[in-house]
Amino acid sequence: MPQFFIDRPVFAWVIAIVIVIAGLISIPQLPVARFPAIAPPSVSIFASYVGATPQVINDSVVSLIEREISGAKNVLYFDSSADSSGSATITVTFKPGTDAQLAQVDIQNRLKAVESRLPESARRAGLTVESASSGFLMIVSLKSIDGSVDALALNDYLARSIAPELKRVAGVGRVQSFGSEAAMRIWIDPMRLLAYSISMAEVTQAIQSQNVQVAPGRLGDAPAIPGQKVTVPLNVKGQLQTPEAFAGIILRSNADGSRVTLGDVARIEVGSQSSGFTILDGGKSATAAAIQMTPGANALSTSSRVRARLAELSLTLPAGIEYAISYDTAPFVKVSILKVAQTLAEAMMLVFLIMLLFLQNIRYTLIPAIVAPIALLGTFAVMLALGYSINVLTMFGMVLAIGIIVDDAIVVVENVERLMAKEGLSPREATRKAMSEITGAVIGITLVLTAVLLPMGLASGSVGAIYRQFTVSMAVSIAFSAFLALSLTPALCASLLKPIDPAHHQRKGVFGWFNRGFDRLTEGYTSWVTRLVHKTGRTMLVYLAIVGAVAYGYSTLAAAFVPEEDQGSFMTSVTLPAEATAERTRDVVSLFEKHVQTRPDIVNNLTIMGFGFSGSGTNTAMAFTSLKDWGQRSGSVDDEVNAATEAMAAAPEGEVLSMKPPAIDELGTTSGFTLRLQDRVNHGGKALAEAAAQLTQLASQSKLLSDFRVDGLPNGPSVTLVVDRQKASALGVAYTTISDTLSGSVGSTYVNDFPRDGRLQQVIVQAEPRSRMQVDDILNLHVHSDSGKMVQLSEILTAEWSTIPLQVTRYNGYPSLSLSGSAAKGVSSGKAMDEIEQLALKLPKGFAVEWTGQSLQERQSGAQAPMLMAFSFLIVFLVLAALYESWTIPLSVMLVVPLGILGAVIAVHLRGLENDVFFKVGLITLIGLSAKNAVLIVEFARKRQRDGLGLADAVVEAARMRLRPIVMTSLAFTLGVVPLVIASxxxxxxxxxxxxxxFGGMISGTVLAVIFVPVFYLIIVRLIRPSKV
Structure with a gap:
C-alpha cells in the first residue's frame, strides 16, 4: 500500500480531504456532555396518601407496589421510602443496557394490577411514573420584583404555567415543583359544626352533591320533531368557581325555611393546595422547581433548551414576576469540556515542539503536524456514526492519542531522514526503502495498541460505559493514524522532503548542542547495552526486584471510583429533631443564610425548607449554594464546605451537613459513599434502628471514616388514638364516621374539583388551624351517632404518646435504613468501604449491608479491573504471537509491562492520588505503550538477524538504531500528558x-525498556532452537 501512495500522492490527499470534511461536518452535530450515559436506567413511582403515617403508607401502598414490580425484567435493585408528609417514592433501577422507555411502560402496566387494591385516597391522588436521574440538573425560581405578587400567586403560576412547559422540553424527565398550585380551601370551625349538629361527613357529602359538572346536552338536538328550526347547547353552572359560591352550599334546610350553609360553619378562600415547602432565594421569599433529566439525556443541551424556553416564557410573565436560574450544573460541564479541549491544544503544541527538536526541520515537523489533526477529525466522524458524544472521556482519549498518533508519522519521517543522511538517497528512494523496513513495525504497533484497548470495551456496568468512551476515541484515532502513516505520510515524504547533507546533524546553536548531546547519550547507551547482554543473570535479578516493587506498590494504592471535582457548588442539609416545626427550622436556616452573605466567593444560595434528599418534613431543609467562576475566586469548594461546617457548628439545634455534589450526577445526590442496612429476618423496626446506631457508633471510632450517619428522618413522637370499639358500637358511632371526621379535620380531605382560569383545581376540606393544635382539640371533636346524637370523640377515643418512625424505607423488599459517609482525610473510598463491611460483621445475625448508587458501581469496577488488565495482556500477547509466528518471542515484548506500571504507581503514590477508574485506564494504555517501544527494538533486531548479523550484535544494533525514535515518540507522548498532570x-x-x-509510567517504561528489552530478547531467543530464530 505505501508504494501505491508514493506514486499517487493526489490520491492520498483526496482520501485525507474526505476525512477532514467528514470530521468538520460531524463536530457541530455531536452532542456535548461531561459524561455519557453512565448510570443504569431507573424508573420512579410517586404515590400520595395524605394523613397516613409512614408505616401505614408502607403497608397499604408501598408493599403492594413492590410485590408487583419485583417481577419486572432486568431489575438490578429497587428501593422505597414513605415519610410523614404522606408521600411515597419507589425507585426501580434496571441493569445497564435496558431500554428506559420500555422499562417505564412495563412498570406502568404492572401498576394497573394493584391500583384497585390501594386506599381510596391514594387512588384518587394517582400514581405518577417517571424516568429521571436522581440529581438536579438545575433549579428555576420565580420571585416578585417589588413584592406586589404574593407567594400563593407565584406558586400557582409556577405549577400551572411554568412547570408543564418545562416538562415538555426534550431531555427533561421530571419537574419537581416546590410551590403548590391554588385550591379552594374550606376551613371548618368544629364548634360551629357542633352548634348546628352537623358532622364532617355531611359537609363533604354536601360539597360532592352540589359542586358537580353537568352535561345537559342540546336543545332541539336530533332526533328532532318535524319543523324544529333551531338547536342550541344547554349549559348548567354546576361546578362552583368562587369562595362566595361555595359559601352558599346548603348543608341543611329546616322545616321553618331557614337554612345552614357552608359559609355558616367554615371560612372559605382560594389558598395553597399544600404548604410543605418554603423557598428562600438569596434570603428573599420565592418559589422554585427542580429539573431532573431523563436517563442518558445531555446536560448541556437540556440546560440550553430549558433556558431558551424560559426566555420565551418570560415574554408573557405577569407584571411584577421575574425568573432566575438559581442553581445549574451545566456550566461546570461546559467548562470541563473547554478545559479538556484546551489541554488537547496544549498537548498538540508540546508534541510538535518535541518533533521540531528531534527532526530539526520544518518540513519534517510539518508532516506529523498535518497527519495528526486529520486522524482526530476522522475520529469525530466515527463517533457521530456510532452515536457517541463529545465528553470528558472521549476528549481524554484524544489527548492521550495525540502522543500516539504522531508516533507512526514520526517513525516514518525519522527513518526516511536517516536513510537520506546515511545512504545519500533521494526523498522518493528513501521513502520506498524506509516503508519496506518499517511497514511491519507500524502494523505491529497499531495492532498492539488497538488490541490492548479491546478488553475495555467489554466491561459491564457504569465502568464499562466509561471504558468504552476511551476505547472508541483512542482506538479509532490510532487506526486512522496507522492508515495515514501508510498512505498520506509516505506520499508527503516523497513529495515534500528534499535531499539532505549527510553532515546536517553537525549544526551549531541549540540543535547542534542537542545533537552532540544525544550522540553522546547514544554512544553511552550502546556501550551499556553491550555490557548488559553479557550479564543477563544480574539484569534479570534486578527485573524481578522491580516486579516485586510493582506488586507491593500497586497493592498499597488507595482505591476509589472516580475523583470528586470542584463543580462550583455545594449543598447543605439541615435536619432538626422530629417534632420541630417549620418556625424552628427557619431559625437554623437563617444562621446559614447569614453565613452565606459573609462569603465573597458565593454568588447565590437557594434554600428549600421542608425538603431533603433523604426525606421531607417541617424539620428538614436543603440549601443549594453556587460559587463564582473558577477563575474569579481564590478558594475551592472544599474551603466553602469546611467554612460552612465550622460556622454551623454553633447552630442551637439539629444537624447541619455541607457536602459536595456527587462526581457523577446520575449515580447519586451527594458525594461520599451510600449503603443500605437491611433487616433480612424481620427483627423489627426497633432492632433495625439499634443495629444502625451500633454501626454508627463503631464507625465513629474508626480512623478511616468520617461523617458516617443514618440518612432520612429520625424517629419522632406520635399520638396514637385508640378507639374503644365496643363503646363506639354501643353509642351507635360507625368506625368509618370516626375515620372521616379525623381525616377531614386533622388531616385534609380532597373532595372534588372546581374550574379556575381554564384548569380544574382541588377542593379541600380541613379544620381551622386553631382547632387542631393540641390533643384536647382532637378529643373535643364530635361525630354523629346512628340516632343523630352528637358524640364527643373523648368518649370513645383515648390518646397515647409514643415514638414512631417518621420515615420507612425498604431495599429490595427488605426493611432497611439508608446510611452514608465519607472516607477520612487521606483515606481512599475503597478502604473506607472495606472498613464498613468489616464493621457490619459485628452486627447481630440477620442484618446485612448493601452498596447502592455510585458505591455499588465502584465495587463492581474494582472487581472487573484485574480481569480487564489480564485480558489486555493476553490479547497483546496473542497479537504479537501471530505477528512473529512464535509463542516465545512475544514474551520479550510483554516482559516490559511491569516497567511502565512501576513509574505509574510511584507517581500516583507521590501525589497522593488513588487507584480509580481513570488510573486503571492509564495502566491499560501503558500496556500498549510499553509494548510499542519493545516492538520497535525486537522488529529491527529480527531484521538485522535476517541480514546476517549475530544475535548479540543484532540486538545491540537494533537498540542503537531505534533509540532516537523511541525517545522522540515517548517524549512526545510524555509531554503530551503534561497539561493533564499540571491542570488546575x-x-x-x-x-x-x-x-x-x-506521565510516571512513560518515564519509567521508556528509560527501563530501552535497557531491558535487548536483554529480554536475547534470553528468549537463546531459549528456542536456532531454526526458529
Whole structure:
C-alpha cells in the first residue's frame, strides 16, 4: 500500500480531504456532555396518601407496589421510602443496557394490577411514573420584583404555567415543583359544626352533591320533531368557581325555611393546595422547581433548551414576576469540556515542539503536524456514526492519542531522514526503502495498541460505559493514524522532503548542542547495552526486584471510583429533631443564610425548607449554594464546605451537613459513599434502628471514616388514638364516621374539583388551624351517632404518646435504613468501604449491608479491573504471537509491562492520588505503550538477524538504531500528558488522575525498556532452537 501512495500522492490527499470534511461536518452535530450515559436506567413511582403515617403508607401502598414490580425484567435493585408528609417514592433501577422507555411502560402496566387494591385516597391522588436521574440538573425560581405578587400567586403560576412547559422540553424527565398550585380551601370551625349538629361527613357529602359538572346536552338536538328550526347547547353552572359560591352550599334546610350553609360553619378562600415547602432565594421569599433529566439525556443541551424556553416564557410573565436560574450544573460541564479541549491544544503544541527538536526541520515537523489533526477529525466522524458524544472521556482519549498518533508519522519521517543522511538517497528512494523496513513495525504497533484497548470495551456496568468512551476515541484515532502513516505520510515524504547533507546533524546553536548531546547519550547507551547482554543473570535479578516493587506498590494504592471535582457548588442539609416545626427550622436556616452573605466567593444560595434528599418534613431543609467562576475566586469548594461546617457548628439545634455534589450526577445526590442496612429476618423496626446506631457508633471510632450517619428522618413522637370499639358500637358511632371526621379535620380531605382560569383545581376540606393544635382539640371533636346524637370523640377515643418512625424505607423488599459517609482525610473510598463491611460483621445475625448508587458501581469496577488488565495482556500477547509466528518471542515484548506500571504507581503514590477508574485506564494504555517501544527494538533486531548479523550484535544494533525514535515518540507522548498532570481549576482532579500515572509510567517504561528489552530478547531467543530464530 505505501508504494501505491508514493506514486499517487493526489490520491492520498483526496482520501485525507474526505476525512477532514467528514470530521468538520460531524463536530457541530455531536452532542456535548461531561459524561455519557453512565448510570443504569431507573424508573420512579410517586404515590400520595395524605394523613397516613409512614408505616401505614408502607403497608397499604408501598408493599403492594413492590410485590408487583419485583417481577419486572432486568431489575438490578429497587428501593422505597414513605415519610410523614404522606408521600411515597419507589425507585426501580434496571441493569445497564435496558431500554428506559420500555422499562417505564412495563412498570406502568404492572401498576394497573394493584391500583384497585390501594386506599381510596391514594387512588384518587394517582400514581405518577417517571424516568429521571436522581440529581438536579438545575433549579428555576420565580420571585416578585417589588413584592406586589404574593407567594400563593407565584406558586400557582409556577405549577400551572411554568412547570408543564418545562416538562415538555426534550431531555427533561421530571419537574419537581416546590410551590403548590391554588385550591379552594374550606376551613371548618368544629364548634360551629357542633352548634348546628352537623358532622364532617355531611359537609363533604354536601360539597360532592352540589359542586358537580353537568352535561345537559342540546336543545332541539336530533332526533328532532318535524319543523324544529333551531338547536342550541344547554349549559348548567354546576361546578362552583368562587369562595362566595361555595359559601352558599346548603348543608341543611329546616322545616321553618331557614337554612345552614357552608359559609355558616367554615371560612372559605382560594389558598395553597399544600404548604410543605418554603423557598428562600438569596434570603428573599420565592418559589422554585427542580429539573431532573431523563436517563442518558445531555446536560448541556437540556440546560440550553430549558433556558431558551424560559426566555420565551418570560415574554408573557405577569407584571411584577421575574425568573432566575438559581442553581445549574451545566456550566461546570461546559467548562470541563473547554478545559479538556484546551489541554488537547496544549498537548498538540508540546508534541510538535518535541518533533521540531528531534527532526530539526520544518518540513519534517510539518508532516506529523498535518497527519495528526486529520486522524482526530476522522475520529469525530466515527463517533457521530456510532452515536457517541463529545465528553470528558472521549476528549481524554484524544489527548492521550495525540502522543500516539504522531508516533507512526514520526517513525516514518525519522527513518526516511536517516536513510537520506546515511545512504545519500533521494526523498522518493528513501521513502520506498524506509516503508519496506518499517511497514511491519507500524502494523505491529497499531495492532498492539488497538488490541490492548479491546478488553475495555467489554466491561459491564457504569465502568464499562466509561471504558468504552476511551476505547472508541483512542482506538479509532490510532487506526486512522496507522492508515495515514501508510498512505498520506509516505506520499508527503516523497513529495515534500528534499535531499539532505549527510553532515546536517553537525549544526551549531541549540540543535547542534542537542545533537552532540544525544550522540553522546547514544554512544553511552550502546556501550551499556553491550555490557548488559553479557550479564543477563544480574539484569534479570534486578527485573524481578522491580516486579516485586510493582506488586507491593500497586497493592498499597488507595482505591476509589472516580475523583470528586470542584463543580462550583455545594449543598447543605439541615435536619432538626422530629417534632420541630417549620418556625424552628427557619431559625437554623437563617444562621446559614447569614453565613452565606459573609462569603465573597458565593454568588447565590437557594434554600428549600421542608425538603431533603433523604426525606421531607417541617424539620428538614436543603440549601443549594453556587460559587463564582473558577477563575474569579481564590478558594475551592472544599474551603466553602469546611467554612460552612465550622460556622454551623454553633447552630442551637439539629444537624447541619455541607457536602459536595456527587462526581457523577446520575449515580447519586451527594458525594461520599451510600449503603443500605437491611433487616433480612424481620427483627423489627426497633432492632433495625439499634443495629444502625451500633454501626454508627463503631464507625465513629474508626480512623478511616468520617461523617458516617443514618440518612432520612429520625424517629419522632406520635399520638396514637385508640378507639374503644365496643363503646363506639354501643353509642351507635360507625368506625368509618370516626375515620372521616379525623381525616377531614386533622388531616385534609380532597373532595372534588372546581374550574379556575381554564384548569380544574382541588377542593379541600380541613379544620381551622386553631382547632387542631393540641390533643384536647382532637378529643373535643364530635361525630354523629346512628340516632343523630352528637358524640364527643373523648368518649370513645383515648390518646397515647409514643415514638414512631417518621420515615420507612425498604431495599429490595427488605426493611432497611439508608446510611452514608465519607472516607477520612487521606483515606481512599475503597478502604473506607472495606472498613464498613468489616464493621457490619459485628452486627447481630440477620442484618446485612448493601452498596447502592455510585458505591455499588465502584465495587463492581474494582472487581472487573484485574480481569480487564489480564485480558489486555493476553490479547497483546496473542497479537504479537501471530505477528512473529512464535509463542516465545512475544514474551520479550510483554516482559516490559511491569516497567511502565512501576513509574505509574510511584507517581500516583507521590501525589497522593488513588487507584480509580481513570488510573486503571492509564495502566491499560501503558500496556500498549510499553509494548510499542519493545516492538520497535525486537522488529529491527529480527531484521538485522535476517541480514546476517549475530544475535548479540543484532540486538545491540537494533537498540542503537531505534533509540532516537523511541525517545522522540515517548517524549512526545510524555509531554503530551503534561497539561493533564499540571491542570488546575474545573475538572482538574480528573485530568490529574489520568495524567499522573501515564506521565510516571512513560518515564519509567521508556528509560527501563530501552535497557531491558535487548536483554529480554536475547534470553528468549537463546531459549528456542536456532531454526526458529
Amino acid at each position: 481549576g474545573a475538572s482538574s482532579e480528573t485530568q490529574n488522575a489520568i495524567g499522573t500515572g501515564l
